[in-house]
Each structure stands twice: as structure tokens, then as C-alpha cells.
Amino acid sequence: MRTQVVIVGSGPSGLLLGQLLANAGIDNIILDRVDRDYILGRIRAGVLEVGAVDLLDRAGCGERMHKEGLVHDGFELSFLGRRQRIDLKGLTGTSVMVYGQTEVTRDLMDHRAATGSKTIYDAANVTPHDFDSASPYVTYEQDGVTHRIDCDYIAGCDGFHGVCRASVEGKGLRTFEKVYPFGWLGLLADVPPVHHELIYANHARGFALCSQRSHTRSRYYVQVPLTDKVEDWSDDAFWDEIRRRLPQDVAEAMVTGPSIEKSIAPLRSFVAEPLRFGRLFLVGDAGHIVPPTGAKGLNLAASDVHYLFEGLREYYAERKAAGLDAYSSRALSRIWKAERFSWSMTMLLHRFPEDGDFGSRVQEAELDYLSSSQAAQTAMAENYVGLPY
Structure with a gap:
């Protein structure tokens, strides 16, 4: 087989780029190593920046999103029993769209199938070859037979544990990582959201988040130690804990x-640098991970897709490589700004036991300052709705 671009991974970044x-x-x-049902069974967040919404519209996959998605003009911060709304629309003129990543993936899959583009599921041992030459190709196995696809370029959209980044280890790849000493225990339930916008809570017992997927389905999170196990948490224990971390009026509702x-x-x-190795490009989680506090994971993948698509479009339409040559630097410039924002939100809202009472007081002072400063709120809002591409 031969094609112009092989895309490894059929998550939202691979599907969006493909469309x-x-x-x-x-x-x-x-190509994907698993099947469609497995991919659609993964539960992921879904706060979309305006740039991601625009890309889905350009791909022709935004119709259901606009019908079923929830436009949010703001979100709330909760601390010391208080609630402070960050007015995204008023401060920036822009909103965000709440629409689950699973639904984004489903829409992209359905549109790809309807338009006849080729996706190969259950492709074992996918391996990129000769991407540092003018003749790259990808091999995979299916039903005991090895297949080869020759191509011009390879897009590695196969996630943090995928083969594409592993293939460039030792080829000048540099990585940067910070691991946080806690996790998010998340619960999905068919119950109406406690509030029409998201609530991010800083509490002495730890962080909590009230979010939603629809008017009838809610997604809630609490900060827990990494030593905790899901089986240790009954539903009743989860509900009791999250209510302890919220203002009384919210908890009662x-x-x-x-x-x-x-x-x-x-x-x-986590960030990998660079994002280009010859004719192989790292996209989305293959090149970077952010904590979910800033709602940037899927959105960063979308901005990577934007930069890579524009470079490929320019190359095939005009035979110019300037966009492809600039892909890594352009993408990384935006990635590091989003990493900074996600890190800052994580540091502001979670409790770090090693920081003690001093750290807690600094967080509370920062939140108090934020509640009284329009400039600080505007900076937070600008980053939350998404910096321009």
C-alpha cells in the first residue's frame, strides 16, 4: 500500500488530522492497535476551547457538538467557603464548550467512515521505519500477516505510551517531567449537575471539581493520595467526601x-522536545501531557493538529516546507504556555502536604487576591479559554 500520510493512533488528534x-x-x-469499541469506551474530559471547536467545524464534524454541547461563559472557584466566578465571556469575549471527548471521537469516527477514508483497527506491532530518510514507511501485523504502507510523512498521534515517541528515543529527544504526589478520583453518574458551570474547589481536605457532560450526566472529582485504590471508595464514601469539600449551599443542592x-x-x-524527527511528527499526548486542572489536554492536541495540518496543506498545495519546518517550534511555544497554566492551576487548587500551613496560607492569599483583581481574573480567563494559535 501507499498513501501520503500515515497517522498512527485513532484518538481525537489522529481522527481530526485525518479528516x-x-x-x-x-x-x-x-492505524490503531485496538478496535473502535475499545477507543469509545475510554472516559475522558471535554472542555473545548474555541480553537478546538473551530477545527471540528472545519473538519465537518461539529453539528452534534453544537446541538448537544453546553456553552459555558464562566466557571467558579471555591475557597474558604466562598465562591468566585471567573467571567470568561465578560473578560475575554470568548466562551468554552463542554462536550465529552468520547463524543468528539465518535463524531470524528462516524464522519470518517461516511466519507470513505481508511482506518485499520487491530493493527498489531505498528512500527515506523526510515523516517529520517526521504522514503519512510510503516509496518503492522494483522491475522498473522505483516503489511507495509509507504508514505511521505508519519504523524504519531498514538498517545503517551505509543510506539512513535519510543521510536525516537536516543535520536536527540529530550523530555521534561513533573509527577504530582496525588491523583484524581473521578465518578461519572446520571445525575443533574450541581451547578450550571464548573466549580473548582480548594479545601483543607483537598481539591474537588464539579463538572458535567450534559444536563443529566455529571462528572465529579476529588484529590486522593496515590496509594488509594478505587475499590476502597464506595459511591456513598465519594459523595460524602466531595460534599465536605464544597460550600454548604452547593453540598446541600x-x-x-x-x-x-x-x-x-x-x-x-510532561513535554518532549523536539516534536519532529525527519518525516515523523509527534502530536498530542505522544509529545506532551498536562494535569487536567486547566482543561488543556485535548485542546493542546487540537492545536498540534492545526500546526501540522497547515504545514502539510502548504506542502502538498505549494510544495513549500516552511510550515512543516516550523511545526515543532510553533507547537512547543503554545504547549509550554499551556503547561505553565495547568501547573499553576494545579499548584493553586490542590493541597500539598509537604508545604504545610504556610503553603495553604499562600494559596488562600492568591485566591483572595484573584477575587479582588480584574487583571488577575483576566489573565486566568485568557489562558482558560485558550491562547490564539
Whole structure:
């Protein structure tokens, strides 16, 4: 087989890139080691910046998002029993869209299938070859047979543990990482959200987040030690704990119910540099991870897709490589700003036992300052809605 671009990974970044390329007449094949149902079974967050919303519209996959997604003009911070709203729309003129990542993925998959672009699922041992030459190719195994796809470029959209970043180890790759000493215990339930916007809570017992997927489905989180196990937390224990970390009026209004899904996610900040190795490009989680506090994971993947798509479009339309040559530096400039914001939100809202009472007081002073400073609120709002591409 031959194609112009092989995309490794059929998560939202790979699917979005594939659809944008297909719309531009650039042939591509997506490979994934698992099947469609497995991918759609993964529960992920879904706060979309305006840039991500625009890209989904450009891909032709935004119709259901606009019908079912929830436009949020702000969010709230809770601390010391107080609530402070950050007016995203008023401070920046921009809102965010709450729409689950699983639904984004489903829309992209359905549109790709409807438009006839090729996706190969259950592709074992996917391996990129000769990406530092003019003739890269990718091999994979299926039903005991090894297949080869020759191509011009390879896009590694295969996540943090994928083969693409592993393939460039020892080739000048440099990594930066911070691992946080706690995780998020998340619970998904078919109950109405406690509030029409997200609430981020700083509390002496630890961080909490009240978020949502729809008017009838809610996603809640609490900070827990990494030593905790999901099986240690009954639904009743979770509901009791999150209510302790919220203002009284919010806690009393919370509707509880049985969990659909419950899991603990560790938090880390991670960046790989550079993001280009010859004709192989790292995209999304293959190149960076952010803690979910700033709602930047999926959005950073979307901005990577934007930069790479524009470079590939320019190359195939004009035979110019300037956009591809600039991909890594452009993407990393935005990535590091989002990493900084996600780190700062994480440091502000979570309790770090090693910082003691002094650290808690500094957090409370920062939150108090934020509540009285429009300049500080504007800076937070600008970063939350997403910096321009």
C-alpha cells in the first residue's frame, strides 16, 4: 500500500488530522492497535476551547457538538467557603464548550467512515521505519500477516505510551517531567449537575471539581493520595467526601446516584522536545501531557493538529516546507504556555502536604487576591479559554 500520510493512533488528534487532510484532498491512512469499541469506551474530559471547536467545524464534524454541547461563559472557584466566578465571556469575549471527548471521537469516527477514508483497527506491532530518510514507511501485523504502507510523512498521534515517541528515543529527544504526589478520583453518574458551570474547589481536605457532560450526566472529582485504590471508595464514601469539600449551599443542592464509572488518574506534566524527527511528527499526548486542572489536554492536541495540518496543506498545495519546518517550534511555544497554566492551576487548587500551613496560607492569599483583581481574573480567563494559535 501507499498513501501520503500515515497517522498512527485513532484518538481525537489522529481522527481530526485525518479528516482535515481528507477534506484537503490529502490521502491518509489511520492505524490503531485496538478496535473502535475499545477507543469509545475510554472516559475522558471535554472542555473545548474555541480553537478546538473551530477545527471540528472545519473538519465537518461539529453539528452534534453544537446541538448537544453546553456553552459555558464562566466557571467558579471555591475557597474558604466562598465562591468566585471567573467571567470568561465578560473578560475575554470568548466562551468554552463542554462536550465529552468520547463524543468528539465518535463524531470524528462516524464522519470518517461516511466519507470513505481508511482506518485499520487491530493493527498489531505498528512500527515506523526510515523516517529520517526521504522514503519512510510503516509496518503492522494483522491475522498473522505483516503489511507495509509507504508514505511521505508519519504523524504519531498514538498517545503517551505509543510506539512513535519510543521510536525516537536516543535520536536527540529530550523530555521534561513533573509527577504530582496525588491523583484524581473521578465518578461519572446520571445525575443533574450541581451547578450550571464548573466549580473548582480548594479545601483543607483537598481539591474537588464539579463538572458535567450534559444536563443529566455529571462528572465529579476529588484529590486522593496515590496509594488509594478505587475499590476502597464506595459511591456513598465519594459523595460524602466531595460534599465536605464544597460550600454548604452547593453540598446541600447536590443530587447523588450510582456511579457509571469510577477511576483514579495520576497527575503529571510532561513535554518532549523536539516534536519532529525527519518525516515523523509527534502530536498530542505522544509529545506532551498536562494535569487536567486547566482543561488543556485535548485542546493542546487540537492545536498540534492545526500546526501540522497547515504545514502539510502548504506542502502538498505549494510544495513549500516552511510550515512543516516550523511545526515543532510553533507547537512547543503554545504547549509550554499551556503547561505553565495547568501547573499553576494545579499548584493553586490542590493541597500539598509537604508545604504545610504556610503553603495553604499562600494559596488562600492568591485566591483572595484573584477575587479582588480584574487583571488577575483576566489573565486566568485568557489562558482558560485558550491562547490564539
